[in-house]
Amino acid sequence: MFYFLFEIIRYPNYTPILLHAVELWHHEPQVTTPVLKLFAELVQNRSQRLQFDASSPNGILLFREASKIICSYGNHILNVEVPKDQIYPLKLKGISICFSMLKAALCGSYVNFGVFRLYGDEALDNALNTFVKLLLSIPQSDLLHYPKLSATYYLLLECLAQDHMVFLSTLEPRVFLYILSSISEGLTALDTMVCTGCCATLDHIVTYLFKQLYQKGYPGRKNAVVPGGGELFLQVLKQHPEILQQILSTVLNVIMFEDCRNQWSMSRPLLGLILLNEEYFNQLRENIIRSQPVDKQAAMAQWFENLMNGIERNLLTKNRDRFTQNLSMFRRDINDALKGPNISNSVSDMMTS
Structure with a gap:
């Protein structure tokens, strides 16, 4: 039919x-x-109904x-x-x-998109x-205000980050910053599907960034070459490091202190965010530890130590899976502590101070 x-x-x-x-x-x-x-x-292409012959241009x-x-x-x-x-x-x-x-x-x-540019x-x-x-x-406020619009936008963005990252990496700085800002907003959305989609999109972006920076020798080589138009992409983030830092804080805050309904999804981009912002993560960790009651500080320091235990500086599947397991234990320890004497939430405080 x-x-x-x-x-x-x-x-x-x-x-x-x-x-x-x-x-x-x-x-x-x-x-x-x-x-x-x-x-x-x-x-x-519902139910794979678009099955054209190999020689068909349809x-x-x-x-x-x-x-x-x-x-x-x-x-x-x-x-x-x-x-x-x-x-x-x-x-x-x-x-x-x-x-x-x-x-x-x-x-x-059902389309080989390389044909168009070829x-x-x-x-x-x-x-x-x-x-x-x-x-x-x-207006960015409208993206989350209208549920159908936010659903279609974030689904499309996830698709672009998965298969057309080179296109996203060559966008004008204001466009890319708009997209990152919309992802940051979506991470705290009440709609679980929106939040999960933002995590997947963020994971693709962070993975792309990590590969560009570290597989090409950065920061070891001053003249490292980034293919696919990634130079502009990296320059934007160098000029606005606070964007990924804020996203890192948001993700960590949700996992530690909120009702995180998609912990696995949150864990996937978190490792890349930490590896891309190690100095900031260390500052964030120390801030959280110092903000706790004195009798809780040692325990919090140990939980952060356990979080990165055995984690290497790569985004290979085995390393990601280990981090996800560590994060599950980390969150469990935090939740158990929250049931006792109050433990201070200072991630958001650090970002707004």
């Missing part, structure tokens, strides 16, 4: 009509929402048409002014569907650049 529908509307039959409708009535959700949802469904053609729809709607809706109380139904809903469409297309496993096709770059423009048009 799906292939029957696909064959009916696929390029060049009716997709130009749908594209033209979006261009003409981009300001009318009654028109654009059904068209966007149709394409979001078409690119969704996967590439489908993505190109989806890219055209995203770019057309995105570039037009950016210029539409709407009342604040109507921003979601008139604007953000369509943007959310575009995010969902792009995520489904990027993660569908043959000079700008469909992928256009879609990704439109995503950036749409993202910057959204």
Whole structure:
């Protein structure tokens, strides 16, 4: 049934009509929402239904048409002014569907995206650049205020960090800082799925950073070369080290003192954050220890010692798994102590002081 529908509307039959409708009535959700949802469904590889022959161009053609729809709607809706109380139904809903469409297309496993750059096709770059423009048009407070928007955004961001990290690493500093800031906010979201997605995204980013810095000889070599446009990526973090430091504090604070419902997910980026910010982590640890009652300081120091016991300076799976086990014991010890005399939460205090 799906292939029957696909064959009916696929390029060049009716997709130009749908594209033209979006261009003409981009300001009318009654028109654009059904068209966007149709394409979001078409690119969704649910139950692996998009199984094209090896010689078939259909996967590439489908993505190109989806890219055209995203770019057309995105570039037009950016210029539409709407009342604040109507921003979601008139604007953000369509943007959310575009995010969902792009995520489904990027993660569908039916398109070889290297083909686009190999043959000079700008469909992928256009879609990704439109995503950036749409993202910057959204106040960060709205990302978590509207649940459907936050769900589609963070799912798309996780997909980009997993498979298109080179693209993220070449973004302008203000864009990358916006994304990191949104991840920091999402780590404390009430929605567990959002928080878990932020942990996965952060893990991909931190792992990429660690590989760029340490596998290429940094900081041992002054002229270490970072491939894939990573130089700009690293410069941003060198100029704003407080971003990852704050995220490290947030993750550690959640694990130690809050009701952490996704401890395993939190543990995966934490090791990389510690290894990238060892000096700051040591300061944070000492601050926490000193802030405890005198009779608790020795125990807290031992728990931190146990946390890093046997941990090497790498992000190999075996090392990560050991850190996750250590972290589980670390959190258990903290929780047991919290049941007794009060133990001070100073991670957040350090960040705000």
